[in-house]
Amino acid sequence: MKKIISALLCLAMVLCLVACGNAATPSSSPAEPAASEPQAPAESSSAGTEKPYAGQTLVVQVWGGTYEETFKTYAAPMFEELTGATIEYVLGSTPIAQLGAEGENPSVDLIHGDAAEIVRGEEMDLFAVIDKSKLSNAADLYEKAFEYPEAIATNWGTYGIAYRTDLVEKAPTSWFDMWDPQYAGGKVGIMDLGMGGALEMADVVARTQGYECADQENWDNLFAKLAELKPNVGILASQHADVEAMLEQGDVVMCVETNGRAINMMRSGLPVGFCMPEEGVPAMTSYIALTKHSHNLDLAYIMADILISPEVQKAYAENNYYAPSNSKAEVAEDLRGFMPYGEDQVDLLVYIDAAAVEAVKPAFTERWNAIYK
Amino acid sequence: MKAKTKGRDLSKDWSYVNGWYLVIPLIFLVIFFVAPLCYMAYISFFEFNGVGKPLGDFTLSHYKEFFTKSTFWLILVRTVALGAASTILCVVLGYPISYKISRMRGRWRSVLMALVVLPLWVSMTIRMFGWMSILSTNGLLAKTLQSLFPGRDIKLLGSYTGIMLGLIHCGLPYFIMIMVGPIDNVDISYEEASYVFGAGFMRTFFKVMLPLTYKGALSGAILVFSLNTAAFLVPMMLGSGKIIVMTNTIYQQATYLYNWSFASALAVIFMVFALLITSLSRKTGRKTGSRSDLA
Numbered sequence: 256m257k258k259i260i261s262a263l264l265c266l267a268m269v270l271c272l273v274a275c276g277n278a279a280t281p282s283s284s285p286a287e288p289a290a291s292e293p294q295a296p297a298e299s300s301s302a303g304t305e306k307p308y309a310g311q312t313l314v315v316q317v318w319g320g321t322y323e324e325t326f327k328t329y330a331a332p333m334f335e336e337l338t339g340a341t342i343e344y345v346l347g348s349t350p351i352a353q354l355g356a357e358g359e360n361p362s363v364d365l366i367h368g369d370a371a372e373i374v375r376g377e378e379m380d381l382f383a384v385i386d387k388s389k390l391s392n393a394a395d396l397y398e399k400a401f402e403y404p405e406a407i408a409t410n411w412g413t414y415g416i417a418y419r420t421d422l423v424e425k426a427p428t429s430w431f432d433m434w435d436p437q438y439a440g441g442k443v444g445i446m447d448l449g450m451g452g453a454l455e456m457a458d459v460v461a462r463t464q465g466y467e468c469a470d471q472e473n474w475d476n477l478f479a480k481l482a483e484l485k486p487n488v489g490i491l492a493s494q495h496a497d498v499e500a501m502l503e504q505g506d507v508v509m510c511v512e513t514n515g516r517a518i519n520m521m522r523s524g525l526p527v528g529f530c531m532p533e534e535g536v537p538a539m540t541s542y543i544a545l546t547k548h549s550h551n552l553d554l555a556y557i558m559a560d561i562l563i564s565p566e567v568q569k570a571y572a573e574n575n576y577y578a579p580s581n582s583k584a585e586v587a588e589d590l591r592g593f594m595p596y597g598e599d600q601v602d603l604l605v606y607i608d609a610a611a612v613e614a615v616k617p618a619f620t621e622r623w624n625a626i627y628k
Numbered sequence: 629m630k631a632k633t634k635g636r637d638l639s640k641d642w643s644y645v646n647g648w649y650l651v652i653p654l655i656f657l658v659i660f661f662v663a664p665l666c667y668m669a670y671i672s673f674f675e676f677n678g679v680g681k682p683l684g685d686f687t688l689s690h691y692k693e694f695f696t697k698s699t700f701w702l703i704l705v706r707t708v709a710l711g712a713a714s715t716i717l718c719v720v721l722g723y724p725i726s727y728k729i730s731r732m733r734g735r736w737r738s739v740l741m742a743l744v745v746l747p748l749w750v751s752m753t754i755r756m757f758g759w760m761s762i763l764s765t766n767g768l769l770a771k772t773l774q775s776l777f778p779g780r781d782i783k784l785l786g787s788y789t790g791i792m793l794g795l796i797h798c799g800l801p802y803f804i805m806i807m808v809g810p811i812d813n814v815d816i817s818y819e820e821a822s823y824v825f826g827a828g829f830m831r832t833f834f835k836v837m838l839p840l841t842y843k844g845a846l847s848g849a850i851l852v853f854s855l856n857t858a859a860f861l862v863p864m865m866l867g868s869g870k871i872i873v874m875t876n877t878i879y880q881q882a883t884y885l886y887n888w889s890f891a892s893a894l895a896v897i898f899m900v901f902a903l904l905i906t907s908l909s910r911k912t913g914r915k916t917g918s919r920s921d922l923a
Contacts, residue, residue: 352883355679375886379678440781447869449884489786491869497760501868506765506785617885624880625699628872 306339313554316345316366321519321575322541329570333561340554354546355379361546364555369451370609373406373542378613382406382544389556392563392581397598400563400580405544409562410577411595412539413531413604414455417512421526422505430459430532433509434484441489444498444510448623452511453491455537457481458607463534469611474622482626491627502527513539515576518593538595538604541577572596668892676889683889690893700877700894704901707873710788711857714795718803718852719845721796726807727837731816744804747797756794756865763790763866786868794862799852806851810844811837850906857902874898
């Protein structure tokens with residue numbers, strides 16, 4: 256009897272596992288998307304009082320913190336009002352590996368990413384080619400916004416040096432001010448690989464040597480210069496919050512930081528300044544991409560169109576200090592100096608060749624680790 | 629003496645854990661632990677063509693890369709050294725606390741045990757943020773040390789000392805909890821007898837208590853060593869990204885470089901080394917244990 260009961264228990268467990276496995280599979284086959292034909296947002300908005308997508312859910316990955324706040328405050332309500340659908344959030348960095356493993360059943364419909372993540376995603380065939388005809392705001396975007404066929408640049412920030420105005424004798428003006436021997440003993444914070452700002456800093460250094468950071472023939476020179484910075488490095492940050500905490504406590508007196516986060520620190524009352532170094536200001540481009548096998552591609556297009564609309568772009572500029580990619584987004588005069596506002600300014604930024612870097616990343620990482628870790 | 633009826637071993641019938649009851653946990657372990665582990669070992673022997681893509685040809689290049697590059701050896705040695713050093717300190721610090729708790733009775737024993745377990749109720753990330761503020765230049769510990777040693781530039785965050793403190797903080801509660809039982813099992817009359825026959829504290833400890841609790845201490849040490857060599861957040865947060873260990877290297881390979889085959893090879897090598905060290909400790913423990921039994 257005991258054996259029969261145990262066998263039944265085992266059978267029940269196996270059935271449970273099978274049932275769970277089936278539950279994870281969407282009801283519609285990936286080969287025959289239930290999402291039917293994606294519709295242009297303009298058509299969706301003309302649906303009158305009927306909410307065309309009521310009951311549906313769009314899964315969006317967004318970076319946590321202030322970026323998420325602006326998304327939830329401005330973009331999400333517009334989307335929900337327009338479509339009747341709800342948004343499920345995946346907070347944190349772009350789940351490239353996860354999407355790769357999920358294949359034709361992606362768990363996320365719309366992602367945010369930087370250039371490296373977009374290049375990696377394109378290589379892995381994760382994203383849908385952007386159909387501009389489905390975006391009513393596409394015509395108003397700067398040309399630079401469509402640099403990659405499978406992504407749209409939503410806004411631009413910059414990388415520079417945030418510094419404690421009360422702890423440095425002279426405000427930095429150059430990237431190489433971080434190399435100053437007076438900051439030996441770990442008074443400088445830089446970003447670790449995997450975080451934006453690390454490769455960009457290396458790229459600017461390489462450009463002063465007449466190369467770019469992906470050019471392996473210059474690596475001996477480049478890494479020799481980067482090694483000179485080591486005595487000054489107090490942290491190789493894997494989170495912005497870590498280096499900001501050290502800057503706030505005075506453990507480091509200057510660090511690589513984005514304009515938006517530095518301005519937020521300034522506005523919170525901290526004695527912090529932000530320098531856009533004379534050798535060049537690397538772009539911190541925020542992209543969105545739609546997953547290729549998304550079952551909600553039409554909804555994802557509507558969300559993308561909202562994110563590049565002048566209203567939402569203005570909200571990101573005013574709250575996060577990231578410059579819009581939509582030429583129709585008007586930002587208040589007093590805020591324009593905080594960001595690369597306007598197409599001319601955007602074109603002046605230094606853009607890392609993400610595809611070239613991607614090809615040499617393992618070797619670059621090995622040499623970076625050998626120096627700093 | 630085993631009870632037998634008509635040639636049947638009744639103790640087997642009455643065991644709460646006979647073979648069938650193990651089936652469900654075994655299936656769980658096989659599906660969620662053994663199978664992924666085997667798959668991980670499997671992909672470490674193939675070329676990796678990208679996430680979601682078919683594996684390439686059979687290759688030993690990932691293992692060759694590890695064994696021929698000194699940087700990876702250095703990372704492995706650093707990981708094992710940090711784990712071993714923090715384990716020794718956990719044993720040295722934890723044993724007296726376990727002893728004291730195990731010799732206590734009543735409310736205070738419960739209070740002390742609760743205090744030992746208390747840190748484990750808080751998330752590891754939050755605990756590490758706490759340590760970051762304590763170890764920072766303007767933190768409590770660094771300030772205290774600076775006042776004791778004026779003129780010295782004391783950097784705890786981003787140093788081996790900082791990581792060691794974090795590892796000890798994580799391992800100590802486990803060691804103490806494990807050791808309370810074995811020490812409690814040693815009747816206090818053994819110690820009293822030792823003192824009656826003229827042995828002092830040190831002699832009683834090394835000749836009576838330690839041999840009798842050696843196996844428990846070894847089990848505790850092995851657990852702490854396993855936890856500390858596999859630590860990920862502690863070196864990442866308290867090392868300020870400047871000190872890389874095996875777990876961080878595997879993470880970097882898997883999530884930044886997307887080289888899952890090499891990440892798997894690193895994980896397999898790391899696991900084999902950890903198992904070797906653990907089994908060597910057990911063997912040494914058995915020998916020492918049998919010697920002390922003879923003594």
